[in-house]
Amino acid sequence: MEELVWSKSRVRRFKRCRREYFLHFYASAGGFAPDADTETRELWFYKNLQSADYYLYRLMRRILYKAFCLQWSAMECQDELLKRWSLDMAEERITFYEQVYHGMTFNQIRDAAAESVINAGKILIHSELAPFMRRQKFRTVFIDQPLEFMLGDIIIYTAPFAMLCSGQEYIFLELTGDRMLDSAAMHRYYACRIRRIPAMAVKSSFYNITTGELWSPEFEAVNFSATAATIGEEVETIAMAIPEEIIARKAYFAISGAPRDICSKCNFARVCRQS
Ligand code: SF4
Secondary structure, eight states, X not given: OOOEEEEHHHHHHHHHOHHHHHIIIIITTTTTSTTOOHHHHHHHHHHTOBOHHHHHHHHHHHHHHHHHHTTOOHHHHHHHHHHHXXXXXXXXXXXXXXXXXXXXXXXXXXXXXXXHHHHHHHHHHHSSHHHHHTOTTOEEEEOOSOEEEEXXXXXXXXXXXXXXXXXXXXXXXXXXXXXOHHHHHHHHHIIIIISOOOGGGEEEEEEOTTTOOEEOOOGGGOOHHHHXXXXXXXXXXXXXXXXXXXXXXXXXXXXXXXXXXHHTTOTTTTTOOOO
């Protein structure tokens, strides 16, 4: 039987379009291998396209790791962000979504995104994150792989950026545009069950990488039981939608149900069989 897996991004993808979910997780699997068939290889290529915005988000994440390890000033962060962006753009090693779908050249993408890189640098300087991370009594543990643990028979993946520990207080920090109470509940579950930290000592903060704002939910707002029940339902819905015979046949879902505006931003728009 297929493993039951939950992650925020997985569920989001499934809700957006079941066909996209299937193409992303199953039909493109193994497409990197030299002996992969043409269709699988093609799906793999589309799956791995990234937008300039998403690339920038990942770049900021990388810079922040180094910044906190090396105690960089905000200005040094901005310089590094611009330097890395220019280097990556000069090497032209990435195929961007905009190149494939909007016919933009590498130079056009670079010029269009340059302003966002500068704004991102300003956010790093002026945001609430810098003083938050500089709090003296805290030790920062960076989490470079998603946390993986079991919730009953479900494998949970959650990807906080760092954990700040003071001995009395443990704060999970996520870099995201969303306010995610379910992730906060999973941080608490992980801390209590796996790390044996008392629930009251665990907090979560969410840093909006676009606006520079920091949000921390109140302890009472994080309802673990309700979240666990919702996760169970979400995973069950996905498991029922993709029975093993569909996976084995590598079949596309007959009806995706995705609205047109979703399709227009989908990596698989060129190869999807939806008419
Ligand atoms: S193009 Fe539309 S229907 Fe096809 S996979 Fe993407 S979102 Fe789904």
